[in-house]
Amino acid sequence: MKKFLIILVALIFCVGGFLLYFYRQGYPAVISGDVEPAGETQPEPEPEPEPIYNPLTGLEIPEAIHSRVVVVSIDNLKPARPQSGLSQADWVYEVPAEGGITRYQALFYSQRPDTIGPVRSTRPYIVDICRGWQGLYVHCGWSEDARRYLQSGVVDYLNEITYSQYFHRDKSRKAPHNLYTGMDSIYSFLQDKGLAQEQEPRAFSFYPAGAAIPGQAAETVVFAYPTVTNRYEYDAAEGLYYRYVNDKEQRDANNDVWISCANILVQKVTSQVLDSVGRLKIDMTAGGEAMLFTGGKVQTGRWKREGLDSETLFVDEQGRELKLTPGQTWVQICDQAAEIRYSAPTPPETAGSEESAGAQ
8 A cells, every 4th residue: 555655656756756847848839829830920900000190280280291381472462363273282371562462472392283373573571471481482583682682592482473384374363463373393403403302391399189178269260361352260170270351251262171270370560651653661580579379369479580491380378389280371461451350159148249359
């Protein structure tokens, strides 16, 4: 009996050692299917690609943009409306010009419309806008001061008077409100002249989706220049301001899109009349008051610019750069002849008596 017990204990130790050996070799895992047999490994999962954003609009895009910033001077007289390409620009500036009229400076980076215009002339302070972006400036004609300024080499430029082959006329409209270009023509010019076709513009700071936007309510915004009045109406569902010009919906002739934007930046300037024609002088580095309308709110601050080859910064009262809502931005450059008004929505209980949130 004693001999039998010794044999049994020895057998148990042998079986236990045998099982332990296989356990350490991964035998149970292999049997259960928890891991792959020796020599085979599971492939690592592909990491999710980092999202890519347009630095000028904050909108997510499928691939990186390889473009040159292009700024086009666009007519804003009545015979020029509706204009082509404004809905496809990343930024648009509205700038006062002689006689109380305004002119658009449309900045294209992410989209390449076939038709842009009507293209018009430029002035030195308008060139300064493009100079801050270091883009290509596209125009037709110039004042004498602007001619000397551009020919000094401050920015690359394309003037129809010299290079008419990159422009075309729309026979359904009357001159001078019928001159157009397109991004294919503009890039042909860049290639023909050996100019840069790509650049990396500065990136702006944007609110994340769902962020609470500070400021006072401002859902109707009016900019009254001497000869034209623009009105923006905020659509809370879309988070966009829709534009009216002289109480008419402003639409793009290219696609009939009602022009809207996510942000309205106000850059207050002081203008001086230079001559009997009414041409203006504006210091685009002087700094001054600024406003931002975004998300149905208004914020106040200042604009500043270190030099003509530097970008313009819009900052709040504490000196922090103002954040934008992702989307297109319009910049209203307003001199002392322009009036700015904005208002909150009228509460139901006070219907019939609009409650103004502010006036400038």
